[in-house]
Amino acid sequence: MSDLLESALNPKSVAVIGASENIHKIGGRPIYYMQKHGFAGKIYPINPAREEVQGLKSYASIAALPEAPDLALVIVGGEKAVAAVDECAARGVKSAVVIASGFGEAGEEGREVQKAMADRARAAGMRLYGPNTQGLANFGNGAIAGFSTMFVEVPPADGPIGVVSQSGGMSAMAYGLLRGRGLGVRHVHATGNEADVTVSDLAWAVAHDPDVKLLLLYLENIANPGMLARTAAYARERDLPIIAVKAGRSESGQKAASSHTGSLANEDRAVDAFFRHHGIWRVRDPHAQALAAEAYLKGWRPEGRRLVVISNSGASCVMGADASEEFGLPLAELSAATRQDVASRLPGFATATNPIDITAALLSNSGLFGDVLPAVAQDPAADLFFINIPVAGAGYDVEAFANDTARFEAATGKPVVVAAWQASVAAPFKARGIPTYVNETEALGVLAQLASHTALMRQVHAPWPEVPPPSLPEGRGRFLNEAQSLSLLAAHGIPVVAHRLCRSAAEARDAWGAVGGPAVVKACSADVPHKSEHGLVALYVDSADAAAALFDAQWARLADLGAAQEGVVVAAMHKGRHEFMVGARHDPVFGPVVVVGDGGKYVEALQDIAVLIPPFDAAGVHAALKGLRIAPLLEGVRGEPPLDVAALCAVVVAVGRLIAAAPGGIASIDVNPVMVGARGEGAMVVDALVERH
Structure with missing residues (x-):
C-alpha cells in the first residue's frame, strides 16, 4: 500500500x-x-x-x-x-x-x-x-472518516470483509446486509465521483490488509482498469476472492450512472469479459454479495461441481435434483461401495442413491445425518454437499443435526450448505457457522457460484509472444478495402478465401476461371465498407462472361456513389457447415477486445456472441463458444457432423493477436462470415473489414 x-x-x-x-x-x-x-x-x-x-x-x-x-x-x-x-x-x-x-x-x-x-x-x-x-x-483501527447513518443503525464489528464502493449508499447497504448476517466488516469505503482515487486504487490498498479474506466492490464505471487488473492478480496470488457489482447493465442504467457520479459507462459485455478474465465474480446487487459471503469466508475452494443432496423429504430430493441441473451442478455418481455403506446406515425404505432420502426416520433416529455424511464424504465423486430440511420441529433433535454437520465440515473441509426455512431449524446451523439459507435456490446458487468462481480464480492466461506491429498499406482513409483487409489477415496466418483483385473486365474474366466457378463478385472500395447495402455483391456467378459484365456494372456503380474505384474482387464461392463472426476492437477502457459468435447477415439482430479479453488460448475460446445459444451445433445435431471448432478457435486467437499487436494502427477488425466446416475441414474467412485507428 x-x-x-x-x-x-x-x-x-x-x-x-x-x-x-x-x-x-x-x-x-x-x-x-x-x-x-x-x-x-x-x-x-x-x-x-x-x-x-x-x-x-x-x-x-x-x-x-x-x-x-x-x-x-x-x-x-x-x-x-x-x-x-x-x-x-x-x-x-x-x-x-x-x-x-x-x-x-x-x-x-x-x-x-x-x-x-x-x-x-x-x-x-x-x-x-x-x-x-x-x-x-x-x-x-477506528479511522471513520465518513457519516453513514448505517453505522448507528447496525453497530460495527471488525471482521475479515472489505467493501469498496463508488456509491456511498451501496457501501452502507452492503455493510448493513453483511452485519445482518452476523459477519464482521473491517473496511467500508466510498469513492464518489473519483476525481482522483478510484475504486481500483482503494481495492488495491484493502487487498493488502492481511486480515481481509473477502473483497466486495460496487462500481458504476471502471476508471482505472489497469489497477483493478493488478489488484485482481494480487488477490488471486493470496487467494482473496473479489465479488463485484457493476451497475449500468442497461442503457437506462448507464444513463443513470452518468448522472449519479459523472462517470462514463463501460460496454457491459466487455465488463463481463474483463471480470471473467481477471477472476472477479460479478453479481447483480449487494444482496447477492452478502448472501454468498459466509461460504467464501469458510475458505472452501472446491475442486469440482458434483453435488450430493441429502434430505428428510422425498419431494425435497426431487426439487434439489431439479435445482442442481438449473445451476449446472451435476449429481455425483456415487460408487457401489458408497451406496452400500449408506444403505447399511439407513432404514430399508430409505433411498441410498443420490439424492439421498433419509425419510421421516430422522424423527426417531437423530443420528442419521451424522451416519450418512461421513460415508458419502469418502467418495471421490462428491465435491459439494447440500442438506435440505423442509420440516422439523418438536421431536426432532435439530441441535444434533447441526452438531453432526459442523463436525463433518470441520473434518473434511468440504463445502456443505443447508436450506431450512423455519427460523428455529436454521438457528442451530447458523450458530455453528454453517451457511444456511431459506430455500434450495439460494443454497445451490451459492454453491454454484463458489465452484465457478474458484475455477475462474485458478485459470492461467499464458502471455502472448511479442510480435512487431502489422504493416498497413499506405493511405489515410478510415478503412482498408476488402482486398487489403484479406491480405493483412492472410499475412498473419489467418486462412482467407481464394480471390483476385481485378482492375478490368478482362481481369475479372480470367479471375473467374482461376478461382473456379461459381464465384462471388464484389466491388472493392475503402469508401464503401458495407457493400451489400449498395447492391455491390453478387453470389453464385456461374460464368466468366457474367463476371466480366458484373465488373462493368459495379465499376459504374462506384462512380455513381462518388467512391474510389479501387477494383472488383472475384472470389471463390466457399461453403461451410455454419457461418460465424469474429470481431476485434480497441476499447477505450479495456484495450483489445475480441468477439466471436453466430455470424451471417443476422448477427446484429441475434447478437449470440461471446467476448474475450486477451491474452487467451484456444481452450479459452472453446469455453466461450460453449456459452452461446448455438453451442449445441458445435458437436452436431440431427445427424450433422461436429464442426471444426479447433479451426475456428485458431482464427479467433490469430485475430486477437493481430489487434493486440496494433494498438496505434488498427481500431477494429470485422471478419464475417467465417465459414466453418465439419471437423477436419477447417475454417475460412470469406469477408473482412479492417479499420485504421
Missing part, C-alpha cells in the same frame, strides 16, 4: 473541516464515530465559531493546526469546499475526503471545477477522495 493511501486508511491524525457538535449532522458524525470506536490518533475539529467540539479543542482553520494532519475531511459545501481542499494541499495534508456534492455529477461546469481541484491537489502531493462521497471507514 502506498504511503498516501495509508494516510487515509490508517491515519495518525484527522482534521474535520466543518466540524459540528451535533452528532446527527454530517460534520458531527465522524468525530462521534472515531471517539466511540477507538481511534487512537489525534482528531482536530475545524470550526471557527466554536472553541470546543464534542470535548475536543476546535481550530479556526487548517493552517492553525499544530501539525499537518494525515487526513482531512472536507464537510463544507460549494466554493468553500474548493478553498478548503486548496488550503489542505498548501498545509501538506496527505489525503482529503471531500464529502460535498455539486461537482462532476452536476454537469460540465461542475466537472471542470472538480478536475481543476483534483489537479491542484495532486500537484501538491495530496490524494483526493470524492467529491460527492460518504467517506471512508476502517473499523480495524
Whole structure:
C-alpha cells in the first residue's frame, strides 16, 4: 500500500473541516464515530465559531493546526469546499475526503471545477477522495472518516470483509446486509465521483490488509482498469476472492450512472469479459454479495461441481435434483461401495442413491445425518454437499443435526450448505457457522457460484509472444478495402478465401476461371465498407462472361456513389457447415477486445456472441463458444457432423493477436462470415473489414 493511501486508511491524525457538535449532522458524525470506536490518533475539529467540539479543542482553520494532519475531511459545501481542499494541499495534508456534492455529477461546469481541484491537489502531493462521497471507514483501527447513518443503525464489528464502493449508499447497504448476517466488516469505503482515487486504487490498498479474506466492490464505471487488473492478480496470488457489482447493465442504467457520479459507462459485455478474465465474480446487487459471503469466508475452494443432496423429504430430493441441473451442478455418481455403506446406515425404505432420502426416520433416529455424511464424504465423486430440511420441529433433535454437520465440515473441509426455512431449524446451523439459507435456490446458487468462481480464480492466461506491429498499406482513409483487409489477415496466418483483385473486365474474366466457378463478385472500395447495402455483391456467378459484365456494372456503380474505384474482387464461392463472426476492437477502457459468435447477415439482430479479453488460448475460446445459444451445433445435431471448432478457435486467437499487436494502427477488425466446416475441414474467412485507428 502506498504511503498516501495509508494516510487515509490508517491515519495518525484527522482534521474535520466543518466540524459540528451535533452528532446527527454530517460534520458531527465522524468525530462521534472515531471517539466511540477507538481511534487512537489525534482528531482536530475545524470550526471557527466554536472553541470546543464534542470535548475536543476546535481550530479556526487548517493552517492553525499544530501539525499537518494525515487526513482531512472536507464537510463544507460549494466554493468553500474548493478553498478548503486548496488550503489542505498548501498545509501538506496527505489525503482529503471531500464529502460535498455539486461537482462532476452536476454537469460540465461542475466537472471542470472538480478536475481543476483534483489537479491542484495532486500537484501538491495530496490524494483526493470524492467529491460527492460518504467517506471512508476502517473499523480495524477506528479511522471513520465518513457519516453513514448505517453505522448507528447496525453497530460495527471488525471482521475479515472489505467493501469498496463508488456509491456511498451501496457501501452502507452492503455493510448493513453483511452485519445482518452476523459477519464482521473491517473496511467500508466510498469513492464518489473519483476525481482522483478510484475504486481500483482503494481495492488495491484493502487487498493488502492481511486480515481481509473477502473483497466486495460496487462500481458504476471502471476508471482505472489497469489497477483493478493488478489488484485482481494480487488477490488471486493470496487467494482473496473479489465479488463485484457493476451497475449500468442497461442503457437506462448507464444513463443513470452518468448522472449519479459523472462517470462514463463501460460496454457491459466487455465488463463481463474483463471480470471473467481477471477472476472477479460479478453479481447483480449487494444482496447477492452478502448472501454468498459466509461460504467464501469458510475458505472452501472446491475442486469440482458434483453435488450430493441429502434430505428428510422425498419431494425435497426431487426439487434439489431439479435445482442442481438449473445451476449446472451435476449429481455425483456415487460408487457401489458408497451406496452400500449408506444403505447399511439407513432404514430399508430409505433411498441410498443420490439424492439421498433419509425419510421421516430422522424423527426417531437423530443420528442419521451424522451416519450418512461421513460415508458419502469418502467418495471421490462428491465435491459439494447440500442438506435440505423442509420440516422439523418438536421431536426432532435439530441441535444434533447441526452438531453432526459442523463436525463433518470441520473434518473434511468440504463445502456443505443447508436450506431450512423455519427460523428455529436454521438457528442451530447458523450458530455453528454453517451457511444456511431459506430455500434450495439460494443454497445451490451459492454453491454454484463458489465452484465457478474458484475455477475462474485458478485459470492461467499464458502471455502472448511479442510480435512487431502489422504493416498497413499506405493511405489515410478510415478503412482498408476488402482486398487489403484479406491480405493483412492472410499475412498473419489467418486462412482467407481464394480471390483476385481485378482492375478490368478482362481481369475479372480470367479471375473467374482461376478461382473456379461459381464465384462471388464484389466491388472493392475503402469508401464503401458495407457493400451489400449498395447492391455491390453478387453470389453464385456461374460464368466468366457474367463476371466480366458484373465488373462493368459495379465499376459504374462506384462512380455513381462518388467512391474510389479501387477494383472488383472475384472470389471463390466457399461453403461451410455454419457461418460465424469474429470481431476485434480497441476499447477505450479495456484495450483489445475480441468477439466471436453466430455470424451471417443476422448477427446484429441475434447478437449470440461471446467476448474475450486477451491474452487467451484456444481452450479459452472453446469455453466461450460453449456459452452461446448455438453451442449445441458445435458437436452436431440431427445427424450433422461436429464442426471444426479447433479451426475456428485458431482464427479467433490469430485475430486477437493481430489487434493486440496494433494498438496505434488498427481500431477494429470485422471478419464475417467465417465459414466453418465439419471437423477436419477447417475454417475460412470469406469477408473482412479492417479499420485504421
